[in-house]
Amino acid sequence: MLLSVLIFSTDDLFAPVIIFLTGISFSLACQAIDKKNIKTILFCIYMVLVIIKSDFVLMFPIVFYELSGSKNKILIILGALTGVIACVNFELDKVIIILSALVLSVVLQVKSQKYINLQQKLIDIRDEGTELNYILESKNRDLIDGQSYEIHLATLKERNRISREIHDNVGHLLTRSILQLGAMLAVIKNENDKIMLEGVKNTLDSAMTSIRESVHNLHDESIDLVNAINECINPIKEKYEINSIIDIDKNTEAKIKICMIMIVKEAVSNILKHSNCTKVEILLQEHPGFYKLLIHDNGTDIRENNFSGMGIVGMNERVERLNGIIRISNDNGFKIFVTIPKQKG
Structure with a gap:
């Protein structure tokens, strides 16, 4: 674009510099400013400069690149018409260069917007994938916790059932055996037989105590x-x-x-x-x-x-x-x- 300025401006050595710096300044200002109203004003000012001094059309493709990125169709059409009108003062070969630069700026802007949109889409897909992975991990944890809880609950119920059966069945049988041995000890006169039966009774008493403690521990654990x-x-x-x-x-x-x-x-x-x-x-x-x-x-x-x-x-x-x-x-x-x-x- 600077080459075009040097080609077209031969009368005044400072004119190309002024046109170049003005175009670059407007382009950078449009990139730096986010407010649409201010951007519109800048575009309008540059179009007025092009109409007043047609040489400013030489840097218009750079400004038009920013203009074509806006969603204001009326402003884009006005900008294109301004560029075409300004080309009337130039020779055909120069007009072709200017119009080609304008078309190229539009193509570059379209490609740039597609790239930005694809980049944003990639970011959205990546964020969505991360969120879905987090949700999946959370669901898996909940499922594992639920399974663990069900297993724990089933274990507690089984312990409670076992302790109840031991208490109702084995405990009663041992109690009856101990009572029967006590009755036998009361009627047996032979000391040797008594000593042997007392040993059996003591063993049964120990077994009963052990079972009672085991049932008690199982019952303690079965209460969640x-x-x-x-x-x-x-x-x-x-x-x-x-x-x-x-x-x-x-x-x-x-x-x-x-x-x-x-x-x-x-x-x-x-x-x-x-x-x-x-x-x-x-x-x-x-x-x-x-x-x-x-x-x-x-x-x-x-x-x-x-x-x-x-x-x-x-x-x-x-x-x-x-x-x-x-x-x-x-x-x-x-x-x-x-x-x-x-x-x-």
Whole structure:
């Protein structure tokens, strides 16, 4: 384009420089400015320059490159007409060069827009692929977690069934055998026979103790505290805003688990029957020396009989049997606070 300027401008040595710098300045300004209105004004100013001084058409292809990238069809048509009109003052060979440059600028702009669109499409496809991979990984994790939970639940049910069968069948048979041996020891006079039977009885007693401990451990493990508490609060999940935190060892003793579950169950029942709350907080945590349970709702309609009902009495009895402490208050709503000490050893 600079070569065209030098070819066409022979009278004034400074004219090509001015035309070149003006065209470059307008082109760079159009690239740097994002506002369409300002771009339109710049295009119009340059078209006016072309009409006033036809030599400015020599750098018009560069400006027209930016102009053809706009979506303003009227402005593009006006620009093309301006370029054609300005060419009237030049010879045919020069007109061909100018018009060829204008056509080339349009072709380059179209190619550039296609490249930009393809690049953006590639970015969109890549982002979509990344998002789909993330969703797929999330679904796979959920599926694995669901399968693990089902396996865990089935394992707990099977343990519970085994412990019940051992207790109902083997336990009863051993108990009957021990009682029969006790009756035999009471009537047998021979000391040697007595010693032998006492050995058998001691062995059966040891077996009974071992089975009882095994059944007790299986029963402890078969109580899924988190799942049980979630089942307790299911009836209020849709009606109230629930904030529950359960952070306790799964190997906690069964009597502790049962106590916590029954307190939560009774508290939920009281909320459904008596409370006008909108929010419920359930916090169950294990500390180094004790277990803590907090159930708090923001209800305002609190009556005196809420503190002395059969459900509250049952809570007190359960906690006292475990040497725990329960505090019930109406401080900013209805609050149940329970602490149960851990057994040493």
